[in-house]
Amino acid sequence: MSKSSGYLLEIVAYRDGEAILNGARPRRAHEEVQLRAPFVAFGLLVFQSGRIWYPLKSEVLEAQHVGVARGKMITVLMILCTLAMAALCFLLAKMLSQGDFTQKLVDVGKGRMSVFRLLYCVDSDSRNFGGEIVASVLHSHGVKWVFTLCGGHISPILVACEKKTIRVVDTRSEATAVFAADAVSRLGEPIGVACVTAGPGVTNTVTAVQNAQMAQSAVLVIGGATSALLKGRGSLQDIDQIGIMKSVCKYAVSVSRVKDIASTLRRAVQIARSDVPGPVFVEIPVDVLHPLHMVEAEMKLNRKPTSFHGYMLHWFMELYVSRVFGGAWKSCSFSPLPVKYRRATSSQVQKCCALLIESKQPLILIGGQAMLLPDSIQDLISALKTIHVPCYCNGMARGLLAEAAYLQIYHKRREALKEADFVILAGAACDFRLDYGRSINPRAKVVAVNRSKSLLLQNADVFWKAALAVQGDACDFIIQLADAVSSMSTYSRPDDWLHRLKTRDRQAEEDITKVAAVETIVPSTVNPVALLLNVEEIIPKDAIIVVDGGDFVGTSAYVLKARGPLKWLDPGAFGTLGVGAGFALGAKLCHPDVPVWIIFGDGAFGFSVPEIDSLVRHQLPVVAVVGNDGGWAQIQRTQISLFGSSVACTLSPVAYEKVAEGFGAIGFAVDSSNVNSLNAMVDSINEHSRAAFINAHIGRTTFRDGSISI
Template identity: 45%
Template structure:
């Protein structure tokens, strides 16, 4: 039916709010509870991207948010549909990604009475989002969505949930007929009371729904550091002999500011380690950027600036920073700024903007910092030489370091890397050099496996002209394989490289050493490429080192023709990451 020919319904109100927010893609797995939203979104030119697992919808929305700086949007059906998103929601929350999840729900008059897929969804979702909106009237649908977008971006970004019951989404005449059929035509007092109640309930649902909603887009103010914190930080830097900057994902939450942030970091002249979404901020070969021996550098630095990351397990709960150093923490979250280690200067503000303000206030970097930077660069070069030597070692199959060095050499200069795995992906973080800002996506602090397919889907749709690579561990790829069906159907030409060492190697390394048992850590040399081919993608198998370069070249060629590709690479075991278990 033509959109103009059918009666207006609540799905139109939702779609109009999405359109007002500039949403280009709506990620979904279909369900009768949300069908009107999908139909109305399509009618308004919003691309509806359907996948095979509800978690994928949120992962894809998360990636879109990270790369665009605007909330990504997912819509899933009631009950199990919502339940299946919980891991992805928690991942977005801990990664501080602005995501709007729209969930269906049972009819308002039947909730709590055993309706299909009816559960109390608020307790399930509430711990993992900034707010739950439970909409009770059709006229409140669009305002709730507009508030959700603003809240997702405000302060510390994060996911927001909007519950839309099915009887708010279909047109009024149809819903009234449903209720009339449910009430029946009995003449008893109970029957008449039920009809009266349902008629009154329907009137409340649709009261005022004909009036056009106000679709004013709210852009939350960016939190800026106070003058006192900025002055104290500048004073500490001017005194410093060995300053160090560690930049995390929150520093690049304003995607549009990434280039300005890179320029500011360069002007500061402080040696810098980049982590999470900040990886690649300075390009591949910037002289200030350090990649190795971060723990040692933190212990030697006399002034440490943590911008957009907390002292969690990744910094050994603050113990990597020596007690005598001046610690400056810039973070939108007061809790994160003080987590495990109280800073000498706390700038509760956007970390990226704080770095820009510091660069403007500091002026030229003191000449005495050059020797410190050179010391760290020398260490980096020595570690690179060690990695090169380890990559040259031959084995029965493919050395993972050699594979990743070849991938780093051949990937396009605009390539985006998506990391989904344990040992193989952690190894990649030492070898691969993201080409520019916002060119690396990993799950973040939650360490979630299974993000790869959704992240790649969102990344390719956000940046359709760029080359997108998924780095899959063979354990992690089990979650994403089914989405090759989605890639093929949607024309999403990503390249996946599976590091296939037939095991959950990151766990096995320490488990076998500590317990003498490899139980539940052993996988097979599974033919993942054949599974991808079964979905209509291209599948390539690499068993030996001499096959790597031709396979990567072929994968790029196929992807450039619009075909998704999976390259299944049999890896040798290595000792590169011994002692790497995190707690």
Template identity: 40%
Template sequence: MDGGQIIASVLERQGVRQLYTLCGGHISPILVAAKRIGIDIIDVRDEASAVFAADATARMTGIPGVAAVTAGPGLTNTITAVKNAQLAESPLVIFGGATATVLEGRGSLQDIDQVALMQPHVKQVFTPRSVRQLVPTIEAAFRIAQEGVPGPVFVETPVDLLYPEATVREWYIDQGGVKKPKNLVGYATRAFLEQHLARQFWGAPGPKAQAPVPVPMHDANRRDVDKLLGWLREAKRPVFVVGSQTVSVAAQAPAIAAALESIGVPVWLAGGARGLLGQQHHLQYRHKRTASLKAADLVVVFGFPLDFRLGYGRSIGSKAKLVTVNLGASALTQNRRPTLGVHAHPGRFITQIAAGLGDGAGAQNAQRWQPWFDEISEREQARDAEIVEQGKAEVDGVNPIDLFLQLEQLMADDSVLVVDGGDFVATAAYIVRPRRPLSWLDPGVFGTLGVGGGFAVASCAVRPEAEVWLIYGDGSSGYSLAEIDTCVRRGLAPIAIIGNDGSWQQIARDQIEILGDACGTELLRTAYHTVAEGYGGRGLLLDDPAKIEATLREAQAIAKQGTPVVINVMIGNTDFRKGSISM
């Protein structure tokens, strides 16, 4: 077995079904071997998209996503996507090609210090230097990516560990000019190379790949469980905020959803946890979160940091009992010291609380907390009604609120929602509802633009039966619209909706008001539907509000035939998001 085959065997045992890449000679053996054993090799148009796709795959499946990129510029192109995965706490294994071990630091093609480049952005860097080290190294990479706070790891794979020994020997001996040494220097060089080859291939291929060891969901200690149970029984206005960490073990999502229903506390879902309770659920709320957090007497934040999204902890009333539950010890006290910090898996803690309360507790709690539910529901319904009224307003073009209200009615029950943008996407987040768990993909806390193409490619690959919607801003679409080409080549069919107002509107709104100048925020109302056609997809222009439903239905029909489609929506300006800039 060559190194590529060895790596492929580990990927297969780890349950990997997709490997995302942009080709390069440094990594070719990995791609070819993985394809031969049935792993789907999905080659994208930008290395960042490969890592974004791996990120999305990890979120939807719970198995670390895998990307392989070539050395040097191939790896440097991934940095934003890797950092996004680190901050989103997504488990990834990233393979980076590298120059031959014997040529490191000697000026070979694309040879840079990749370890120093990647170390700040991953949980661990692995640098195998012999073929026999590949299996244990990669198995360790998968384990560490999932342990504790999940995140990306990097495996540097020198090219001379991947190709067959005979090929590497030819590179070293024949092409090194020492096949037939003519002097003492030649004999010494050949001896050095022979020793180096012997060290690389001694003991190859090494141990066989093993089945993965399940990563445990760490329980909270009994004292913490009992303390929260007591507070819940005393509370009159409890609130749960449930974040992405809660669903990091994808297979447990149904049990966690059932536990939340059993507990019966009003819930706000955030990040990757959106959709955990389905499209509509009597415990789930989406609007006026801060107002409820200010009024609550008990707030439990599961797997979600007290960062800018929660006002650095100030969104929660000062008199409330605050419980933070997180896999990261430092996150428990970030920006505000809680009444109780629980270092445990947030999803597991929810199921422990449900078990502690016992069967029938949810119905009893709902009755006891009915005045609190009425108060929250009144705010929720008032905001929903306000949004409907704002959707009726006439604007110069298509009203984006009206567009999303109609999309909400038309999306299939198996839909996956990918969002990539600023103002347009944030408007969508208030209106469209994920239909089921692990079906909402946003960048995460890093606020990265450019995730859309890779996320959509992965969504279609992982769930080929699903209807995949990609909500793009016109600015953000420029980062990854070329992945329509990937979709055409691979038979993937997402529906992309581009909100086209010829502006980086989220920035422009405040920049113009505060600084009086739109410089740097102005775009053209580009014919993105024509761009899609150029890549082999279908493009639809939507500039008439009366044709929203017909255009969305046409896009659905095109996608069902296996063709990716881009709807270029000429939207008008609204003040829906005025004053919403985040710092």
């Protein structure tokens, strides 16, 4: 074919990095490789200036005869034409399925409707919006509250939730919203939900989301975002939110089409609740949440273009909008997907049972993970009574054995672990809290049960060794173990061992009482141990206790007893300060008729001060005790002993009771002169049914000497 025919048809083939041009002189393939590479994987034909690039599955084509090459080319063209016809038939069938197809076709012909809206089945008359789908999914999943700090990107979700009778609870920081969602998840709700605006709204949640991840709480964070059209173009609050959140979440995803909202949220909730629970993040751009007519108005799609560039831009915008809203309002399921988790096998349970029968001094450590099946908690308690082994309960498991206190040991855990010959780690990990496993008797037989594969054998074969490792739910395992034990006539309860541990426990309690009698260095301040012993007597027996702090909260962990299962909320392994108000807010919403008490350190309280407003506005009458020693005592103690300086560890003795009153709450101040009036103060608080804050000026003692802060 000559050049005079208009287009020069050349068959370009490749062999060993060289280009063969119609059998002519070879030339280097780098001349074509930039265009060739993207098409090789797809086996495409590309026409450009009369030239045909003809790769087929990366195979080398040696064009020795133009006729052979043309034959192959024709074959590929026929295949592509067949595929194009099939696609056209599919689109035609899709359009014909629309009831008003004829009228829409007329509208397209007259320019009243773009062909893209016809192809994507866009309902241009609908006033529905994506926020309504979000609310419908949450409602179908039993969500009662959405915690938020408002923002323009998420307004459609909040308004739709209000219409669905989902209570929208606004806080003064996004972190508090996530902490509140974390609390309701821990207290037995299917999932906690926080909804935050784009950019800073999302980044402000990172610490709270990481805390939820390490506490294994099922939390759904919904984040607003700029339109996909404006991503990377300098839009307000536009950042790579998925890149940030995927490091602290089990699952992070962005929704680009309205019709994908429901399926994405359902999948996200399933992931959050399955196996090891944790936080998930779903980003929903602002145009996906708003109604079509608002998006059209914002994009100015109703204006007629007047130039070629304008027509091309209008064409592109129509394609984008059609894709976002295509098939948006077709019926779909909002119901929850099944939650999955591993269970122990019968052979694993039998092996553990055999090890238990052989032991003389068994011990069970129950972690918060054992509380992930709230409907099975009573069965778990019954199972522990059947097994009749001394137990230490940590984290969310504190209070599990309130009705079987004879089995629960509170103090001297390190000594007990060194003496035990058999230990079950039921949802407990060998991290810093167990000195990475060094606390356990190296000769003890250890059975580890954990949903998390990474935590199951954490630090194993370094400081401890597992006789049996079970990746499964700890609550289910203990219940199965109890069934196996009850059928064994050879099982002998370790009553002597239990009596010895309980005797040691009582001695520790007496030692704590002795510390309470010691005067503080500053006479006007209250001994923190004495104050907490008084608080222990005042807190109602059905109360939920929230703790947020360092030194004062560390002391409270020795003095205060959790009132029952799921009655104790602390940050967990991450040790985050600032959880107090959010946890209390979530707890009071879950249990409005149950007293909620917060134990604050004055340092940690600084994070929650603005949330006094949230508690007052939402009429949540919690009671808080702030241990005010004017400093970051836990850090200060160690820093002075090591380096002789208290730099950055000193705080002002703020009148927090007046701060609380400024927000509309009740405030009291306590020192050595009126500490005996604490009961009367609480009576007055109960009469007013408002949030109340007791600012207790405490002194320093030696009780916490040697405690760790790193």
